[in-house]
Amino acid sequence: MKQVIILFLGLIISVGLNAQSSDCKCCTDKNSEFDFWVGSWNVTNKKGDLAGTSVIEKIQDNCIISENWKSAKGTYTGMSSNFYNTKTDEWEQMWLDNQGGSLHLKGKRVGNQMILQTDEVLNKEGKTFVNRITWTANDDGTVSQLWEMITDGDITVAFNGLYKKVKY
Template sequence: MKTTAALVALLLVSLLSAQTPPAPPPEARQFDFWVGDWEVFSPDGKKQGENRIERMADGWGLLENWTAANGTTGKSLNTWTPRTKRWQQFWVSAGGALELTGGLNDMGEMVLEGRFIRRDGQEQVNRITWIPNSDGTVRQLWQSSTDGGATWATAFDGLYRKKG
């Protein structure tokens, strides 16, 4: 009897592990223009760092691995969420963590926004826009606001160029 139960359990585990996970929806590919190994430059041409963006979890997400020119690092996990029909990004660096949500605008740019409380207690809104250019580069514009979005300051403006 124990042998039969063990065989049934083994068969069930085999069947469950053999099931193919669902394929991601087409929206999960909206951010594919950002995938690759990149060098990132400021508007005046100075190298700001390097970024590797890779697909993960069978196409359900993107993993970002940022290394700034000064050696600091950051990572983000990006995923399309079918329930909310929005993209989510969870960014983590030595400076803290930030959750952003959003999606493609009418111009095909990825725009994500999130709020956090700064160390001085003030709420800050962050908006990051990724703009795919026809030459294969991507512009990332990170803006922040401390007045609820009435005015914006540029926190980062980088041009991504593929390595190699």
């Protein structure tokens, strides 16, 4: 009986060690750089009015950060998939919404900010145009989001919001 118990304990320890050393491809420091944005959030605009809610979670074995957005009035919804691309050493976001809109952003974390932007394209007037979105991890646990549209160096703010965690 003593040998059976020792064998059983050895098996449990072996299984535990194997589970801890599993080959998680997306369990790296780089893959965790955007984790500050993960959570359930109420999002307010610059005036402090509720702009919407967002649920952001890690899925697909920690390889994708999935965002689900719903405006305060519920008429505008969207989702994004965010991931660290090991081939380009950049973060990417694919945004799709219920209005047929989409954005493909790329960039990096710099300090406490994730800064992503679209490739340069020409707008209807033939001017160079990019969207840049910056998420800032604030010391109080909130996240600021600044979405800028940049046309030939001129910056227009499309959205300036503050994410506050929903308390259950």
